[in-house]
Each structure stands twice: as structure tokens, then as C-alpha cells.
Amino acid sequence: MESSAEATQRIARISAHLLPPNFQVLSFHLFSIMEGSSILRRADCRAKGGAPGFKVAILGAAGGIGQPLAMLMKMNPLVSVLHLYDVVNAPGVTADISHMDTGAVVRGFLGQPQLENALTGMDLVIIPAGVPRKPGMTRDDLFNINAGIVRTLCEGIAKCCPKAIVNLISNPVNSTVPIAAEVFKKAGMYDPKRLLGVTTLDVVRANTFVAEVLGLDPRQVDVPVVGGHAGVTILPLLSQVKPPCKSWTGSATLSMAYAAVKFADACLRGLRGDAGVVECAFVASEVTELPFFATKVRLGRNGAEEVYQLGPLNEYERIGLEKAKKELEASIQKGVSFIRK
């Protein structure tokens, strides 16, 4: 094993050659920023000496969502360490992202044997791992493959970072969140506040569409989207749009990465202790008779510290709510049975 003095000398040697022709040499070394390499220990030093921040892992980091999500999290000043895990292509994505001259230290982890190292010590785990829909499929069609993937990843979280906040993106969210909850219950570490299904894309879309209709900047618009994340369970409460108004394919990856970062950033601000951080999320809930439901939640040091009520609904929304609850109940049950069976 290389000593830290030797590592320092080696890095100094590399730095001395920081001229364009020598970028090949530098790249060679940077491309070894995978677990177990000597560069990793340098990364550890930077993490300790660098600006304080949170440790974040992305599981499924080489995918359509994972890659732009990793890029955006590397740009987030609240992140000090970024772990990128996938069953394919993690080394290449890690090398690529690590070249960005922002503060977060990036480390890559490839395949199941490295899952535990990827998760150990993490404050926030974001999960976009699993298969996406193809044309003609429903999100529920993904259940058979993604349920097993989410179970395995959550078993790792239960073992290695049981206090982490979990942002679950993998579809069908209406079932994968209950699956995660059951895995955590089995492991005896379930904290409902720390498990959040990411429904931010629905909010981001609703804000954008409503802003377009109203001729506003989407950043000025706030549309609560409640229920769940599939078909009729996605219920935008247009009667509660702010500012108030009188009228009114394949799988997303880039807008989803944006939405995931928006939500993850809110979780990190909550962890930091910022006041008044509120987002919609699919969480354990008593707002309806169902055990999970998406509404606005207040994010704090412990995750979803307060789950808000639905507020007044108009007639159209009340009918939508009943339809949403019926489908949601079946999806939740399906997830629970997958683990309890």
C-alpha cells in the first residue's frame, strides 16, 4: 500500500506536469478513482480537510437519470462526498464526473460486492436503480424486476447506513416505497420520516404546465401534487395553485434528474437545520386511511418531520382523490405482500 507521503509525492509529480500533453498521464491516475485505489485515500483526506457537507450515495448512478443526477449533485455545495454505485459502467461515470472542479469528492463502486462500501457512512441515499418503462408499459409492469432490485439495495441501507435519509425514485414508486418500508421493518430500523418516495417530477411538470398557461415564470408557481406517482394516483390540486388563478413517453431522465436534485437539495437543507423546507413526497401518512400518501411535507434534521393535510379540495379533486386512493391501495398492498409473502 502506498503511504500518504508517497501519495503526496506522486500527486506533486503529476501536478508538475500539468501541461496539455501530460493530461493523458493525469487522466490515467484520475481514472483509477475507484474503491481500493491509492487515489481513494487522497480523496478521504480532501473530505476530512475540505468544507463541511453531507455524504450522498446514488444507487443506479450510471443510468439515464443517474448520470445527470450525479453531475448535478457534484455541483451541489452541500455535498462533500458523492458515492456512485451501479452494476455497470460505474468506473467510467465516476472518472468523468470526478473531473468537475467542484468541492465534492467522488468515488465509484461497481457491483454487489461493493454495495456495502458504497453505503457506509452516507447521510442521504438516492435510488434511481432499475428498469424504466418502454412504450406501451405501465409503471406497474416494472414491478417484477424493480421490486427485487429495491429490496436488495434497501437491505444494504439497513445494514450500512440505517440513519440515512432515503430518496426512492425507482418505479413503481407506489409499491417500491412500501417494499422499502417492509425491508426496514424486518431489519428493525424503520423510521417512516426517513423514507421518501420522490414525486417531485410531478410537481415540476405541473408547475411548468400551469406557468405556461398563465404566462408566468414556473419558479413563481406552486402546484401541490398529492396521492402517488402513477396514472390516476397523480392528483394535482389546481384549486390550490399559487399564485391563485381562475382558469386553467418513454421515460424522463433529464427533467427527472433535475427533479431529484431539487428534492435531494431540499432534504440536505432540512438535514442542515434550515427552517421552512417544504416539498411534496410519497411518505408514510395519516392524511388518508392509506398507510402511504403523497402530500406536502416539512423536511428537517430527521427527514419528513411534518406531513401536511390536503387542504380544501374542489368537487373535481374530491372525485380524483377517490379514484387515486383505490389504485394506490392495491399498489401499496402489492409492495407489502412482496416482502411479507
Ligand SMILES: NC(=O)c1ccc[n+]([C@@H]2O[C@H](COP(=O)([O-])OP(=O)(O)OC[C@H]3O[C@@H](n4cnc5c(N)ncnc54)[C@H](O)[C@@H]3O)[C@@H](O)[C@H]2O)c1
Ligand atoms: N419517481 C419518478 O418520478 C421517476 C421518473 C423517471 C423515472 N423513474 C424510474 O427510475 C428508474 C430508472 O430510470 P432510468 O431512465 O435512469 O433507467 P436506466 O435503465 O437508464 O438506468 C437504471 C440504472 O440502474 C442500474 N441498475 C440496475 N440494477 C441495479 C442494481 N441491482 N443495483 C444498482 N443499479 C442497478 C442500471 O445498470 C442502470 O444504470 C426506472 O424505474 C424509472 O421508471 C422514476
Ligand SMILES: O=C(O)C[C@H](O)C(=O)O
Ligand atoms: O413514466 C415513467 O415511466 C417515468 C416516470 O415515472 C415519469 O413520470 O416520467
